[in-house]
Amino acid sequence: MTTATFSNGQIDTYKGSRDVRAAWAIVRKADGVTLKSGHSLDRAKALKTAEGRLQEIRFERDFGISGHPLSYVEGPRYIDTAKIRREKRQHNADRLAFIRTLVDIEIVDL
Numbered sequence: 001m002t003t004a005t006f007s008n009g010q011i012d013t014y015k016g017s018r019d020v021r022a023a024w025a026i027v028r029k030a031d032g033v034t035l036k037s038g039h040s041l042d043r044a045k046a047l048k049t050a051e052g053r054l055q056e057i058r059f060e061r062d063f064g065i066s067g068h069p070l071s072y073v074e075g076p077r078y079i080d081t082a083k084i085r086r087e088k089r090q091h092n093a094d095r096l097a098f099i100r101t102l103v104d105i106e107i108v109d110l
Contacts, residue, residue, distance in 0.1 A: 022046040
């Protein structure tokens with residue numbers, strides 16, 4: 001078992017069999033609560049995984065924000081025009097940028 005301790009005091013234990021070298025956590029800036037965490041093979045993969053997991057953060061559940069215009073993910077539909085697809089991509093990019101202002105990504109070497 002491999003254990004990582006993050007700056008907010010959270011301890012995350014890896015019980016798998018891979019040779020993990022880094023742990024990652026997405027931490028809410030307002031109060032230091034860890035929203036998501038995990039382990040990766042190296043620092044680069046840990047950062048990439050954490051960045052990818054940002055899209056799973058939900059405003060109401062994780063921040064207590066309801067009714068925010070960026071609170072939902074816009075997915076493409078087969079009937080969407082190119083213009084609507086561009087607007088949805090922009091909406092999702094704006095959403096992730098807003099989430100990045102509310103959280104910190106922490107990487108810990110093991």
